[in-house]
Amino acid sequence: MSILSRNHVQVSGSGTRAMVFAHGFGCDQNMWRFVAPAFESDFRVIAFDHVGAGRSDLAAFDPDKYANLQGYAGDLVEIGEALDVRQGVFVGHSVSAMIGLLASLKAPEMFDALVMVGPSPRYIDDGAYRGGFSESQIEELLEFLADNHLGWSAAMAPAIMGNADRPELAEELTNSFCRTDPEIARHFARVTFTSDNRDDLGKVAARTLILQCSDDVIAPPEVGAFCHAAMAGSELVTLKATGHCPNLSAPEEVVAAIRAFV
């Protein structure tokens, strides 16, 4: 299976410079459906699903390869290489902000601008560092994830996966944007919420924009401030939007901030 179908990569837009959108933990590339189209007239817009999410190839999910964010960053580099992305813009939501950062360290020529929406280099408190969660709270989350399957059923999985050429079958099912094999969701959650990329922040060479929501329980303002301080030359914009998903709740504000940056 090619890299582009493995990650269900979608390319649109008429520009030459690439803008790559990456979704965070939870749903899929649909997270960008109100933001990405705004850039199609000026950019080559690329969106994809991380392996294990959305309409990616679930058979490509390997717990060892994706045991940390490097596995996902490697996929992103492969996608960028397959589509010949150079000096492009990367827009990553939530955990994908860090995935994009790691990818830019692996392939520095791929992106010269990173937009991080609700980034957090570490979710768990550590000494003086406040990530917003204790270790036991993250364990509680992992346990809680088993309580919600969101339209996922092992019996249905083959029908969903086996019909990549007939997406209408998948679309008929509700909650499909956030439908994931519960085992994979749990794995991605553990990798996400136990990640620690604080030391990588200072290595980034690309221009960086941090979009921080006013009231975000997952990436609180002090975490955004930490990223801003650790990345020399980064810009920090605090949005009026609340919650962790301004790309859905306040797309115009996000679009305006990205446009001003690029």
Next chain:
Amino acid sequence: MSDAAAPNVHEDLADLYETAPCGYLSITADGVIAKCNQTLLTWTGRSREDLVGSRFPALLSVGSRIYNETHLAPLLRMQGHVSEVALDILSHGGIKLPMLANAAEKRAEDGRLLFTRFTLLEASDRRRYEHDLIAARDRAVERARMGKAHEAAISSELEDERATASLRDQFIAVLGHDLRNPLAAIESGLHLLRKESLSAQGGRVTELMEGSIRRAARLVDDVMDLARIRLGGGIGIQRSRRMPVEPTLRQVVGEMLAISPGATIVFEAPPALEIEGDPARIGQLLSNLLGNAITHGDPGQPVQVSAGVEGGKFVLTVTNSGEPIPEQTMQHLFQPFFRGASRPSQQGLGLGLHIASEIARAHDGTLTASSAEWRTIFRFAMPL
């Protein structure tokens, strides 16, 4: 709607909202609780002042709070509604109350989000049941995994066992082969000595030595045959053209009589009977059966060897008198290295009958034993 059809009860909608058997919750676009019903207040033990105006995420357990941000809110925004989602609501005392939630957005005509409305149902029993199911599935997966590991361990043990057995068989083959040469050298030396003029004692000793060499050579041959059976998949025979079998059998009987002082053998076979087999191997088969009969049979009674045709088959029987073979022994009679427990003093590797049965098999024939009432019969039958 006719008045007659309407029940004579006036439902109070305000009361229905407040005391419905489910919790109601309305959240503003900014995530602030705008309204809730009495049922939810009762379940959570919270006051209306405490809840209304507070932030919705604060009402949720940590797991639910993250889940709300990563799944629930995005889904609501994308499809306008969500159903059958598990949420844990925190009571006044911080106790988690498992709930099942449906939610739908209420938008203004211009598309602006006004509220998100939640309907909450208590789901403690259901959640417990789901946890039981998940635990049962995990146990089943674990058992299946352990089953597989166990299988792998057994198959690896079996593999080791096979490798060891194969090594042992090769060792036997090499040992047997290498013993033959010094044995042949001793035998030819002895022949030279026997041609010299020896003292009476010298004659007796060399005679005993000849017998010993013969026995040793036989053991080596047996071992080599066994190795051939185990490593080569069968004893291997060289079938001749059709030829009379009687001379071969008669010669073997004569040899056995020569080395078995005191034994008597009654031999009968039609001189004209022809078979298509390996004469040397059939001779070996008879020799092994006779050796067995003389060793285990009643020394006072003759051993009978009889060859003929029965039902279109060549049949050779060797019959001895004496105590019958115990049932237990019968089952293992043709296995290699098996020696009947009855006479531990008898020397041998326990290969004679095994090799005989393999010779029978190589001739597409059978070797069977029957034993009853002071008579034991070994019967070899093969296609003519």
